[in-house]
Amino acid sequence: MRRRRFLQIAAAALAVPCTASAETRWEGVALGADVSVTLRGEPRAAERALDGIAALLARMEREFSLFDPSSALCRLNTEGVLGPSPDFLALCVTAASVHAATGGLFDPTVQPLWRALAEGRDPTAARAAIGWGRVGVSAGAITLQPGQALTFNGIAQGYATDRVRDLLAAEGFTEALVNIGEFAALGGPFRIGLADPSAGLLGWRHLASGAMATSSPAAMSVGGGSHILAPDGRAPLWSTVTVEADSAALADGLSTAFCLMDRAVIRKAADALPGVRGVTLVGPSGDLQTI
Numbered sequence: 001m002r003r004r005r006f007l008q009i010a011a012a013a014l015a016v017p018c019t020a021s022a023e024t025r026w027e028g029v030a031l032g033a034d035v036s037v038t039l040r041g042e043p044r045a046a047e048r049a050l051d052g053i054a055a056l057l058a059r060m061e062r063e064f065s066l067f068d069p070s071s072a073l074c075r076l077n078t079e080g081v082l083g084p085s086p087d088f089l090a091l092c093v094t095a096a097s098v099h100a101a102t103g104g105l106f107d108p109t110v111q112p113l114w115r116a117l118a119e120g121r122d123p124t125a126a127r128a129a130i131g132w133g134r135v136g137v138s139a140g141a142i143t144l145q146p147g148q149a150l151t152f153n154g155i156a157q158g159y160a161t162d163r164v165r166d167l168l169a170a171e172g173f174t175e176a177l178v179n180i181g182e183f184a185a186l187g188g189p190f191r192i193g194l195a196d197p198s199a200g201l202l203g204w205r206h207l208a209s210g211a212m213a214t215s216s217p218a219a220m221s222v223g224g225g226s227h228i229l230a231p232d233g234r235a236p237l238w239s240t241v242t243v244e245a246d247s248a249a250l251a252d253g254l255s256t257a258f259c260l261m262d263r264a265v266i267r268k269a270a271d272a273l274p275g276v277r278g279v280t281l282v283g284p285s286g287d288l289q290t291i
Helices: 003-014 043-064 072-079 086-101 108-118 124-129 156-170 248-258 263-272
Strands: 024-030 033-039 176-179 183-186 190-196 200-207 211-215 240-245 276-282 288-290
Touching: 024 043, 033 043, 033 156, 043 072, 043 086, 043 156, 086 156, 086 248, 108 124, 156 176, 156 183, 156 211, 156 248, 183 190, 190 211, 190 240, 190 276, 200 211, 200 240, 200 276, 211 248, 240 248, 248 263, 248 276, 263 276
Parallel strands: none
Antiparallel strands: 024 033, 033 176, 176 183, 183 211, 190 200, 211 240, 240 276, 276 288
């Protein structure tokens, strides 16, 4: 079993509501993650709301999938320019904020490097193309420089999680847990396990009206190393990082970049962004630290 798959299974198994009540549950797949939504409310109203989730997630795939050649992201990577939808623009704005707060260590322009490493090619040219600062972002167009391509694999799942939570809130629901590889809660609290690929279950968090995202460098490998790539080539420092925040997109992006940062720099970055509630770090030996 791949470690990424282990994390998905562990997360799904360990998300437990703290109080018992009648629930409606929906499951699916989106953006490479197993999806589950647990919703408390009148059953017929819940079923109607859950019907809308499949359509919303299909729309997220059409925006951010790297595996659908017709997606907005693939068209941008191929053509170098895109007239963005509101969702695409919003995710770019969030990505820019995380990029700035992490000193550039969160950088969606690592996609050509990821491809080169995965395909066993010389990564020199791909490394030279890295640089979010050279991506043009405006309501009129997203533009890339020659040789650039984007991946939102470190933030799109969180953004989709937020959008599903927003949909349910707009329908009037106040008790729900959304899991698209990352978690977002309406109401709660929900008990969520903190699991590391090597150390296993390390503890629990109680999530209420917030979001949580986890990244583990060893969850997947590329080119013989971690799938979490630093623009400057540095290696990850942590085995697992979990971030709790108001937004799942913010938590997702930060948990990715924080894997590459030491404790003091993480604290400074977390303080620079409103909405960050806490950070849990798992060291290489399995020791657990909180910020």
